[in-house]
Amino acid sequence: MAQMYFYYSAMNAGKSTTLLQSSFNYQERGMTPLIFTAALDDRYGEGKVTSRIGLQADAHLFHKETDLFKKMSELNEETQHHCVLVDECQFLSKEQVYQLTEIVDKLHIPVLCYGLRTDFLGELFEGSLHLLAWADKLVELKTICHCGRKANMVIRTDEHGNPIAEGDQVAIGGNDKYVSVCRVHYKEALGR
Numbered sequence: 001m002a003q004m005y006f007y008y009s010a011m012n013a014g015k016s017t018t019l020l021q022s023s024f025n026y027q028e029r030g031m032t033p034l035i036f037t038a039a040l041d042d043r044y045g046e047g048k049v050t051s052r053i054g055l056q057a058d059a060h061l062f063h064k065e066t067d068l069f070k071k072m073s074e075l076n077e078e079t080q081h082h083c084v085l086v087d088e089c090q091f092l093s094k095e096q097v098y099q100l101t102e103i104v105d106k107l108h109i110p111v112l113c114y115g116l117r118t119d120f121l122g123e124l125f126e127g128s129l130h131l132l133a134w135a136d137k138l139v140e141l142k143t144i145c146h147c148g149r150k151a152n153m154v155i156r157t158d159e160h161g162n163p164i165a166e167g168d169q170v171a172i173g174g175n176d177k178y179v180s181v182c183r184v185h186y187k188e189a190l191g192r
């Protein structure tokens with residue numbers, strides 16, 4: 001039976017690399033995967049999933065208004081797909097997470113979602129909240145803090161490397177950087 005998976009982590013845990021490896025595994029077995037990734041700005045067109053180790057693949061972009069179940073049903077009429085992979089799944093809306101469950105339950109296609117669990121304020125993203133609630137399988141992809149402990153938090157820093165403690169959940173086009181740290185060093189960085 002098809003299932004929905006949520007692979008979650010902090011930044012730089014190799015989520016996109018893992019997604020692309022899964023996609024490759026499906027193709028190697030003669031199956032056809034389909035990749036979605038978030039459109040963070042208003043550009044329409046084809047997207048790409050790229051990993052830090054140099055792999056990349058074409059992806060369909062999802063926007064706030066994209067009905068993923070409808071889109072997948074249409075694409076599936078042209079070509080039978082065997083798996084749906086979603087990158088940047090933290091940016092899914094509640095409705096879109098539900099639509100993904102419909103792909104699993106009605107089209108019987110497994111859906112594998114990859115994304116961040118929490119933002120730089122330590123709060124759940126909308127997509128992650130509903131994936132934690134509705135996915136069949138939760139899988140943590142681990143990365144480590146500079147101290148060697150597991151990093152489960154993300155710090156946003158400005159261009160000088162200073163931690164930022166407030167602001168919008170998503171910063172586009174700025175010079176902000178993200179660093180994954182353990183909870184102890186997250187609290188320390190934010191002076192808590």
Ligand SMILES: [Zn+2]
Binds near residue numbers: 145146147149182
């Ligand atoms: Zn640490």
